[in-house]
Amino acid sequence: MTTTQARPETPPAPPPRPPGWGAWLAGVARGAWRQLTSMRTALVLLFLLAVAAIPGSLLPQRNVELEKVQNFYREHPSLAPWVERIDGFDVFGSPWFAAIYLLLFTSLIGCLVPRLREHWRALRSVPPKVPARLDRLPQHTRVADYDGDVAAVAAALRKQRWRVAVRDDTVSAEKGYLKETGNLVFHFAFLAVLVAVALGSWYGWHGNRILVAGPDSAFCNSLQQYDESKLGPRVDEGGLPPFCLRLDDFQATFQDNGQPKSFRATVTVEGEGPARSESFSVNEPLRLDGASVYLLGHGYAPIVRYTDRFGRTQTKDAPFLSTDEMQTSTGAISFPDANVDPATGVRDPSLQVGFDGIYLPTAPTEPPFLRSRFPAEDNPGLLLTAYRGNLGLDAGIPSSVYQLDQGQIDSGRLSVVGEPKLLRPGEKWTLDDGSTVEFLGTKKYVTLSVRHDPGQGIALVASVFALGGLMLSLFGKRRRVFFRLASPTPTSRSRLLEVGGLPRTDYPGFAEEFTSTVAAVREKA
């Protein structure tokens, strides 16, 4: 749409009295179509798209940062449902956003198809006849003593890759068709990007999960194994590529101020032939057959051994979520099967045990033990608060694994045991009922995103084409030159050559090119 063609902005005056409803409707439809495919409408739609994107950056978006949407609900309980109703938390998937870009693309197609046809015709046609008055053109000159003939003029021009038409004693030449070609390529590439995005959302899928180090926590690629996942509507769950991952090692290095320097995860991949070890990092995803694995985050999972009042021991690890840059992490560890009487085998739900914890990779030397001083484990400490009672897990209601059920605590069914206590690795804490809890150490975990998007290659190729087309259309110049050779005079072999030049697009350097073209033609004679 970047050339200098004005389209009719409005349909021509409607007929005074439409013959019938059918014709009237057809007239309205034609008018609407013409309006939609006009340059002005396309520009307005383009701006609407920009304006419509703004709320997407002002409001938290569900698919970008879910927690912030939940925060928004908490902070503005009356406003949030209204925002929800207009898809404010999913701007880029909303019907109104789609309406704008679909209208824009329809407008684009309506604009491009006729231009494609026109350009196709132009590409196959010869340059037009030489105008009668060459001196009326923006560039004009006379060569008094031209020794050659029209064939020589044409040859010189062809050498400079002009498209040439010779008629009698005149030569018309045109150049710069690539401008419109580039223009069309640019816009069609945009349609291709839209197709690629659609393909990606239909045939793509992703799953996110936390992967704790060690053989016990390995996972395989199926939906149940993900904490959060999304399949495109055309993806069959059974068709996901079969592979299993086990986190063997995770290394993080930090600067003195706690800023991370490097991350590296080492995993064992199974399922694609023999098991093999792979290592990957931020910016360097693990590329598997049909999926890529991205390292999004990392953290610590404290390991706790609980020995209940009957002497039965259970060991658990639970990933804790980091709350700041120094990896102060919070989480919970539940022992719902604690205190089962070995004599009767009866589980008393009011004797379940759970711990709320704050893990400090580098704990301060003295209280309060609330914030870690450094993200690496220089002086680890686990601040535990013990709870005994009904953990509320039996009701089958899904709850967060990172904290104990606050409802159970508030209702008194789950109550605090003693004071919170900071445990160093290997330290043991004996609770009032003689049971003990021991902090054994930590495992590392990584947050992974496993993704497949079949559209991304197409989108990349299309956008490279778009860029190429854009440059051609921005820097290309369509221009014509015309030559007319006067009839030979009996006295001299030289003839008068009259030359005119017409830049068909905005082209400030045309005068220089015109001069050099004329010079080249002269030289060739």
Added chain:
Amino acid sequence: MAALSDQLLVVAMLGYLVAMICSAAVYAFGSKGVVARVAERELVGAGGPPVVESVSPEPVVAARDGRAVWIGRAATVATVLATVAQVACLVARGIAADRLPWGNMYEYTIASTSVAAVAWLVVLARRPGLRHLNLYVSLTMVVLLGVAGLLLYVPIGPLVPALNSYWLAIHVSAIAISSGIFLVGFVPAALFLIRDGYDRGKVGFPFSLGQRLPAAAVLERLSFRLHAFAFPIWTFGALIAGPIWAEAAWGRYWGWDPKEVWAFISWIVYAGYLHARATPSVRKTTATWIAVLGFLTMLMNLFGVNLFFSGLHSYGGL
């Protein structure tokens, strides 16, 4: 080296300040300045043809203008020195940190304004007649460098892992270069609007500056060429290199992160400008307003998004 870099920033700022003051002096007292024009008007009033504001290569130098010419030269020299100091500041920072010097918002601002400064010198070398615009360019530079030095400054440190990729060289450089050129393109765009308003008889404050500006068509054309040059680089940086890196780092090539949203908005607005500029039925002033709007979205993206929103691009060091 780090200290040297910081000192060079101060030198650059002082240089632009000197350039600004000298340009302002030429403005007031030069051959096209207030004093000169009063004299000129008397001459023209005596029956000569109306004086059309032009970008004549060298104004007629009367004896009283000698000083103004020297001040004008000093302004140009100061601009060149300031640009050299600024680029040196960037290079020194890169050497001190042993990496590309655009890993946080402070460095990014210095880098993109360096591009703007160099682009301006190129324009200046090719079109000496536009040197009157130096006042506005150096003013913009002083303001932006001031913001960078006072508000955004962070000490040198290594890159966070998320930025540790060769795409930093490709993506951020392309963005910095195109933003720098958009910044230079914005100056003639804004001045075109002033000059155009002046030509249409407006006399209020910003338009009164118009009489000392180059011809409207020259400004408009310069602005278009700078934008047309920067736009493909922006397209490459924001919509090709950015998504490729985003795919490797975050797993998706486009995810509507606030920075991505605003890059998209800027792209759309500048695309709208180029379309409007190419459509004869759209007036040049309307088109240029779109370019000005585009620059505002760029500012929003650089400062607004980094300061007010948090997102995946938050490594501004703020």
